[in-house]
Every structure is written in structure tokens, then in C-alpha cells.
Amino acid sequence: MAEQGLKYLLFLGCVIPYRVASYEISTRKVLDRLGVELVEMPDFTCCGLPLDPVNHEMMMALAARNLCLAEQQTLPIMALCNGCFGVLNHVNKELKEDKRLREKVNEHLKEIGLEFKGTTTVKHLIHVLAEDVGFEKIKDTVKKPLNPLKVAVHTGCHVMRPSKYVTSDDPENPTLLKKLVRVTGAECLDYMDENECCGNPIIGVNSEIPLQLARHKLGNIRAVKAQALITACPFCHMMYDLHQPRIERAFNEKFGIPVLHYPQLLGLAMGMTPDELALHDLRVKAAEIVAIL
Amino acid sequence: MSETEKKLEKGLEEGTVLRTTDLDPKFKYEISKAPGAEKLMLCFQCGTCTADCPIARFTDSYRPRKLVRMVQLGLKDRALSDDSIWLCTTCFTCVDHCPQDVGTAEVVRALRNLAVKERPMPPVYKELSSAILKTGYAYEIPQLRLRQREEKGLPPLPKGDVDSVQKLFKATGFSKTIEEEEK
Numbered sequence: 001m002a003e004q005g006l007k008y009l010l011f012l013g014c015v016i017p018y019r020v021a022s023y024e025i026s027t028r029k030v031l032d033r034l035g036v037e038l039v040e041m042p043d044f045t046c047c048g049l050p051l052d053p054v055n056h057e058m059m060m061a062l063a064a065r066n067l068c069l070a071e072q073q074t075l076p077i078m079a080l081c082n083g084c085f086g087v088l089n090h091v092n093k094e095l096k097e098d099k100r101l102r103e104k105v106n107e108h109l110k111e112i113g114l115e116f117k118g119t120t121t122v123k124h125l126i127h128v129l130a131e132d133v134g135f136e137k138i139k140d141t142v143k144k145p146l147n148p149l150k151v152a153v154h155t156g157c158h159v160m161r162p163s164k165y166v167t168s169d170d171p172e173n174p175t176l177l178k179k180l181v182r183v184t185g186a187e188c189l190d191y192m193d194e195n196e197c198c199g200n201p202i203i204g205v206n207s208e209i210p211l212q213l214a215r216h217k218l219g220n221i222r223a224v225k226a227q228a229l230i231t232a233c234p235f236c237h238m239m240y241d242l243h244q245p246r247i248e249r250a251f252n253e254k255f256g257i258p259v260l261h262y263p264q265l266l267g268l269a270m271g272m273t274p275d276e277l278a279l280h281d282l283r284v285k286a287a288e289i290v291a292i293l
Numbered sequence: 294m295s296e297t298e299k300k301l302e303k304g305l306e307e308g309t310v311l312r313t314t315d316l317d318p319k320f321k322y323e324i325s326k327a328p329g330a331e332k333l334m335l336c337f338q339c340g341t342c343t344a345d346c347p348i349a350r351f352t353d354s355y356r357p358r359k360l361v362r363m364v365q366l367g368l369k370d371r372a373l374s375d376d377s378i379w380l381c382t383t384c385f386t387c388v389d390h391c392p393q394d395v396g397t398a399e400v401v402r403a404l405r406n407l408a409v410k411e412r413p414m415p416p417v418y419k420e421l422s423s424a425i426l427k428t429g430y431a432y433e434i435p436q437l438r439l440r441q442r443e444e445k446g447l448p449p450l451p452k453g454d455v456d457s458v459q460k461l462f463k464a465t466g467f468s469k470t471i472e473e474e475e476k
Contacts, residue, residue, distance in 0.1 A: 014431040017438060017450050025445060044451045045429035045458055050421040051467070053379075053405045054414055056327060058467040062425075065457060094328070101328060108464040112457040161385035162398075171389055196347045197384035204417030205379045212351045278445075 006132050007037040008078035008123070009070050011088065013234070014046050016080060019242070020234040022278035026263040027080055027125060029277060033141055033270055034133050038078070043069055047084040048091070060101075061108045063091035067122075068114040076121045078128050082233035083201075085124040086158030090165045092122050124159050126232050126262065127168050130176045138183050143271035145185025148292050151265070152189050152226035153177045154217070154240065156233040157197050171195070180262060181230055184269035192220040198239040214239050215247050218255045227289050229259045237261060241283045258286035268293060308371075316367035324364050327406065329399030336361045342387035342397040348380050355380040357387055357397045364400060373408045379415055409470060419474050426462055426471065429453025 016024050031038060048062035067088060070077045079085040095102045096118040106115050123131075129138060160171040169176045174195065181188040196217065199210030218240065221229055231237045241259035248254055259282065267277040274280070274290050294302070304310030325331050342357040343349045349356060355377045363372040372378070378401055387397040409418075421431050428434070430453055439450065462468040 012451070014434075017442070018430070018432040018434050021438075021441070021445065021447070024447065028447075040448050040451070042449075042451050043454045043457075045453050046425050046431045050418070050431045051425065052383075053402060054409045054418045054422060055465065055467040055470065056402060056406055058462065058465045061461045061465050062458065065461065098328075108461055111460045111464045157382075157384040157386075162388040164388075197382045197386075199347070199382055201382040202348070202380055204421075205415050209348060209351050209380065210382075213347060216351075 005035060005037060006128070007039060007075055008128065009041050009044075009073055009075050010038040011041070011044060011047070011066070011077050011079040011081075011084050013079065013081040013084040014050075015083075015234045015238070020237060020261075022264070022281035023080060023234050023237065023261040025278040026261055026267050029272060030263040030267050030270065031128075033267075033272075034129075034137065036128065036133060039073065039075060041069060041073075047079075047081075047087045049083045049087040052087070057104075057108075059087065060091055060095075060105050063087050064095060064105045064109060064116045065112065065114060067092050067095075067120055068109065068116055070120040071117055074119070076123055078123050078125060080125050080232075081235065082124065082156040082158035083235060085122060086166070089122040090162075092118070092120065093165050124232070126159060126176050126180060129180055129266075131168065135179060135183050138180070138266070142184060142269045144269055144293070146265070146269050146293060147185045147187075149186040149228070149289060150189055150226055151181060151186050151228045151230050151260075152191050152194070152221045152224065153181055153230045154194065154198065154236055156231065156236045159232070160195070177230065177232060177262065181265065184265055186265065186269075189224045189226050191224045191226070193217065194220075198236040200235040200239040203239075203243075210239065211243065211247050211250055214243060215251050215253070218244070218247065218257060219253075221257055222255060226257070227292075228265075228286065229257055230262050230265055231259060232262045244284050256284065258282060258284045258289060260286060311366070311368070315370075317369040318367050320367045320369040320372075321364055323407070324400060324403045327399060327403035329396040330403045332393065332395050333361060333364055333400050335393040336365065336391075336395045336397075337393060338362060339392060341390050341392060342395075345386050345390050347384060347386065348382060352380070357381070357401060360404065361395065361397060361400055364404070372404055373411060378404045378408060414470075414474060419471075422467075422471055422474075425458060426468075427455065429455050429458050 048059040052059040155174045178188045199213035264277045381401045
């Protein structure tokens with residue numbers, strides 16, 4: 001499949017252009033090197049996720065609208081955010097299976113001249129890398145194996161649960177992101193509670209609890225002496241990187257754990273410079289780990 | 294007043310004793326209409342959802358098992374006014390681990406959806422909703438960010454198609470909820 005050239009509709013979502021440009025920059029660089037083509041979609045909007053708590057029907061309509069635009073292009077969607085992937089994938093599968101629900105959503109879509117037909121698929125960046133590009137091809141692009149580096153991963157919830165809709169990985173023992181890390185030559189360490197939520201989705205309602213969750217996790221990561229944490233979701237990344245100084249202040253504890261987007265790690269292994277991969281945008285500086293590579 | 298009557302009075306005051314007249318027997322049907330929440334009557338209160346909930350681990354106030362029980366019993370007002378319904382992060386651990394396939398997170402979502410029809414929504418959801426209505430994005434992305442995209446050589450952001458978004462807000466009736474919130 002990789003020989004024919006892989007092509008996806010890029011679903012950027014909201015939080016990446018708003019606050020986490022480094023994830024987009026490094027993803028584009030790495031996918032370009034792997035020969036994966038991204039198609040820009042001028043009419044995509046928010047995936048719908050933020051509206052689910054207040055109006056499920058509206059979330060479905062907004063997600064379905066994005067899916068319809070993808071159907072017109074006859075190409076699969078690639079999301080970078082776990083939340084966007086979770087919602088688009090869930091709605092896509094649910095509407096394909098449930099005729100009554102599909103009819104109801106199509107009633108709404110008629111207002112904007114669209115109809116959900118169920119002909120597209122939704123993938124997350126890590127699915128594209130692990131399943132479509134493949135580990136072998138990624139390995140071929142690794143010019144500078146990251147052997148001295150020991151890292152931990154935070155896969156994030158919506159690329160593994162609920163298992164009814166997400167089938168690519170084992171939610172009790174997810175391995176996709178770990179395997180992708182190992183391809184770079186870095187060692188991937190296990191730690192306690194690594195499948196637990198980052199807590200970020202409720203930070204706007206209650207900031208105390210998510211900070212406790214994140215502190216607990218950062219503590220477990222520090223305990224196994226990981227030199228960095230690797231994520232593949234802008235929300236999880238914000239929780240551990242952007243909020244890390246806040247967590248350190250709140251609990252009077254020092255972590256200093258750099259948090260890299262997976263494509264930043266892969267890019268380093270491909271021999272790209274930290275600047276090219278926007279490592280300077282990270283809140284917790286990664287200078288120490290760059291120095292040992 | 295006899296001892297039993299006194300106990301009953303105290304129980305009613307503390308909310309540990311319920312009046313059947315305070316229960317809404319139809320509430321469970323209302324909630325189970327929501328996609329994913331259909332099986333709520335199958336919950337036999339094992340508590341796996343609460344035991345495995347990462348939020349329940351760090352706060353005493355959020356107990357998904359209790360919320361499902363409130364719905365089963367018809368404690369509509371108590372459930373809808375319980376602020377803890379807003380603490381679910383939708384990690385879906387409860388959904389995956391439930392031995393009865395209850396879809397606990399979906400029940401909580403159905404409670405939230407109903408709660409906002411009767412009382413103000415948490416301010417953060419008001420902000421997100423109005424940003425989506427105005428721009429198609431959950432956040433109003435500042436001009437500075439758009440200029441920075443250009444400088445970094447990134448392609449322009451999708452425009453957001455506000456017109457379509459507004460039509461969908463109307464079609465689903467969600468625009469009414471937002472109008473009520475604005476008042």
C-alpha cells in the first residue's frame with residue numbers, strides 16, 4: 001500500500017492551531033519524509049466533541065458534517081488529536097450501523113445539503129504510522145537511532161477506548177505507541193497506571209482534580225527514571241507540558257520531565273534538527289535529552 | 294413523636310430516607326433514550342465503574358455507580374442538580390469494564406444533556422459553544438496565531454464554514470439552549 005503513496009485528509013481540529021503548533025509542524029515534517037501526502041480541507045470545522053456534554057445530537061450533526069465532506073473526497077481522514085479521532089470514528093461507525101440514528105442525523109444534514117453515506121474511514125496519526133506506513137518503512141528512515149534515550153509513553157484514552165468503537169489496540173495493554181517509540185531506537189519504559197486519563201477534559205470545570213491526576217502520573221514516570229514522556233494528543237500534551245510548572249508549584253515538587261510529541265521524537269531519529277521540529281516551543285525544555293543524542 | 298417517627302424525620306431531613314412522591318418513575322426511560330444509555334436498568338450496582346474511575350480515585354464527590362442508581366430510582370432533581378456529573382473526563386474506562394455493558398459514561402452524558410435544558414451550563418461549555426457558533430472552532434483563534442502560521446510556513450487554517458454550523462445549531466434545537474443561556 002505504501003508503494004502507491006498514502007494520502008489522507010488532514011483533520012487539524014481546534015486545540016492544535018490554537019495552542020500546540022509544534023505538534024502540527026513536526027507531524028508535517030515527519031510524514032513528508034515518509035512520503036505520506038496530506039490534503040488540506042478548507043471546510044472542516046471543530047469535530048463536535050466539546051458539544052457532546054451539552055447536546056449529543058448537535059455533536060453528532062457536526063461530526064457527521066465533517067465526515068460527509070470527507071466522503072466527497074473519497075479519502076480517509078487522519079486526525080492528530082485523540083479527541084477528534086475518538087468522536088469522528090465513533091460517530092462514523094455508529095451511523096454506519098444504526099439506520100434510525102443515521103436517518104435522524106441526515107434530517108439535520110439536509111439543511112446544509114449533505115447526506116451521510118458511510119463511505120469514509122477515520123484514523124489517528126499513530127494508526128497511519130503503525131498500520132499503513134508500517135514499522136519497517138519507518139525504520140528505514142531512521143538515520144540517527146536514539147539508543148541512549150529512555151522514555152515513557154502516554155497513549156491517551158480516545159485512541160484505545162471505548163473498545164466497542166476503537167479496535168486498533170488493546171485498551172488493557174496498548175502497544176502501538178510503544179512500538180513506534182522503539183522503532184526510533186529509544187527504550188520505552190513501563191510505569192504504574194500508564195493507561196490512565198490525563199484529566200484535561202474537565203480542567204475547565206475543576207482544575208484541582210486533573211492536576212492531581214497529572215501529578216500522580218508524572219510521579220510514576222519519574223520513579224522509573226524516564227528522561228522524557230511521549231504523547232500523541234494535543235490535550236494530553238498540554239496537561240503534562242504546559243501545566244507541568246503549575247503542577248510543580250501546586251504540589252511543591254520538581255519534575256522537569258520534557259514532554260515530546262511522538263513525531264518530534266521520530267523526527268530526531270530521522271536526523272532532523274530540534275529547531276525544525278519546533279522543540280523550542282515546549283514549555284519544559286528538552287535541551288538535556290537533545291544534548292545526549 | 295415515637296422513636297421511629299423521629300428517625301424518619303431525621304432521615305428525610307438528611308436525604309437518607311426518600312418519599313416515593315419525590316421520585317419520578319419515568320426518569321429512567323427519559324435517560325435510556327440517549328444513544329449508549331439504553332442498558333441502564335441492567336446495572337446491578339457492582340461498583341466496578343467507581344472502583345476503576347480515575348476521577349473517583351482523587352475525589353470523594355464523583356461516584357458513577359451512585360449516579361446510575363439515582364437514575365434507576367427516579368431521583369431526577371437530585372441527579373440533575375448534582376455538580377459531580379460534570380467531573381467525568383470521558384476516559385471510557387467504566388464503559389469498557391462494566392460487566393453489564395451499561396455505558397456508564399453515556400448515562401452521565403445523558404444527565405448533562407438534560408441538566409442544561411433546566412439550569413445554566415458550566416461557563417466553560419457556554420464559551421466553547423459560542424466560539425463554535427461564531428467561528429466553527431472551539432476557540433476563537435487570535436489573528437496573531439494565524440500570522441504565526443504563515444511565518445512558520447504552515448498552510449492557512451480551514452475557514453470553519455460558520456454558515457453551515459449555524460444552520461445545524463438551529464436544526465438540532467441547540468441554538469435555543471444557547472439563547473436561553475445568553476439571557
